[in-house]
Amino acid sequence: MMPDSTILNFINGHYVEPKSKQWIDNICPATGKVVGKIANSNAEDVAAACLAAESAFESWSETPLEKRAHIMMKIADLIDQQMESLAVAESQDGGKPITRARNIEVPRAATNFRFFASAITQFSSEAHESVGQNAINITLRQPLGTVSCISPWNLPLYLFTWKVAPAIATGNCVVAKPSELTPRTASMLGEICNEAGLPPGVLNIIQGQGTTAGQAILEHPNIKAVSFTGGTATGEHVARVVAPQFKKLSLELGGKNPNIIFADCNYQKMLATTVQTSFANQGQICLCGSRIFVEQPIYEKFKTDLVTRAQSLKIGPPALPDTDLGAVVSQPHFDKVLSYMDIAKQEGTILCGGEPAVVPGHENGFFIKPTVIEVSSNRCRLNQEEIFGPVVTVMPFKSETELLGLANDVGFGLSATLWTRDLDRTMRLSKKIDAGVVWVNSWLMRDLRTPFGGFKNSGVGREGGLESLRFFTEPKNVCIAFENNLKNEP
Ligand code: TXE
Secondary structure (H helix, E strand, C coil): CCCCCEECEEECCEEECCCCCCEEEEECCCCCCEEEEEECCCHHHHHHHHHHHHHHHHHHHCCCHHHHHHHHHHHHHHHHHCHHHHHHHHHHHHCCCHHHHHHHHHHHHHHHHHHHHHHHHHCCCCEEEECCCCEEEEEEEEECCEEEEECCCCCHHHHHHHHHHHHHHCCCEEEEECCCCCCHHHHHHHHHHHHHCCCCCCEEECCCCHHHHHHHHHHCCCEEEEEEECCHHHHHHHHHHHHHHCCEEEEECCCCCEEEECCCCCHHHHHHHHHHHHHHHHHCCCCCCCEEEEEHHHHHHHHHHHHHHHHHCCECCCCCCCCCECCCCCHHHHHHHHHHHHHHHHHEEEEECCCECCCCCCCCCCCECCEEEEECCCCCHHHHCCCCCCEEEEEEECCHHHHHHHHHCCCEECEEEEECCCHHHHHHHHHHCCCCEEEECCCCCCCCCCCECCEECCEECCECHHHHHHHCEEEEEEEEECCCCCCCCC
8 A cells, every 4th residue: 555645546455556647636625735646547447446346246245144244344343443543534634623523424434334234134125925816026136236436525434435335235346436535534444344354346446536537437337326425516417427328326416405493492402503504514514504594583683693603613723622613625615615705795794704714824724714694585696506615694584484485495405404392383394395304403313214315406316224225226026926726635
């Protein structure tokens, strides 16, 4: 293996250079400095990874479930053991506070492996007896072969393993690509898999840009399924390339989620959680509640309180334990988020933030102050486009009917957060909100058995629990006819 600052491909259990010898810079978001180089792979590297996956498949797909589960549990244990180095790498790569990486995200990567290790031993398929026709139908759930997992930069190891774990649990071999902005923890996972005894070729990790490495994965004829999480525009492109090849496709895309606050809510709990739904991970979580709608009677108080809380968040070096907000992921993303501040001046009133933050010693880092913008219409760009930074809008509403119109008047439908103590209202609204997940008096609580995914431009398909196990398997019906006459043998 090369030094930590050189990120190689992981193919057939070995770290290898890209065949083209092309590299991209790895830039630290907190300093703006180049800290290493990343393999920029192309179709040749993807072909080598596919070959490795194909040769591993026959044996892995026939490996007893208990053995697969045992190896995956070991991977989870090793992630736990290497928590600190993984958290440091995650924080340095993405600019996120180390405490977030250490306490939430990397532990969840271990949980992903543990959950699917256990789930595969409980997975069952169906049987249908064709009564009166003397036949029984048995549904086999077979692995697909080589599948691909393409993941984004905002929750790197957490989302990478969320796809890889069910893919290998079901007996597939994987060609996976992490984001070129955050390649390190996925790269470290290769070594962990070797140590845990995962056979070579079961997980292959291709590094590099979406347009080269990612595109080659989409186009490889032997890849049977694509599980993708990323931006909606990229998802649309992925769908266009993959659909004519009739590959299975799962898309988890962007969000523009409403955070709906009624006056009868538990105010303190709502306020504390809303600070998280607005600014956690610098607002770079697809489930963040970036459009806040507040019932009129508490609107002014809420506005003042949210601004006070936002201004008291500590923006600082990601490595410090008391940092609340780190850097956003890259210079282009920093520019994109800040470009909305000009729009904000036309479409609303900036109540706080709205500009870069200067962190001493990190003057070239991509830090942005938590920003709250008051808007008077939901039909503005600030409320219709995914900004994906520490930026929220606030706006009052008077009735449930008005609120529902506002909440659903958007092209996305990933999640919604609802704050109320009224059970009837909870059910009324939950049924009508266009979103794959409705958090009521909560946010980001995880139960891995539940379906996860979005309506509208937020994606196609669901992940989680049985949904993931079904996605990574092909059902095959075996119809067995039988003789139904009792034999009168002596
Ligand atoms: O992500 P991309 P970007 C949103 C967010 C953000 C916007 C763009 O609004 O501002 O998307 O982010 C790979 N073939 N989300 O451009 O491009 C890429 O290498 C195959 C929301 O950074 O979607 C990476 O591994 N793969 C989202 C992955 O796709 C390709 C999280 C995601 O990158 C490819 C991230 C191609 N042609 C951004 N092009 C969420 N839902 O949480 C790119 N990729």
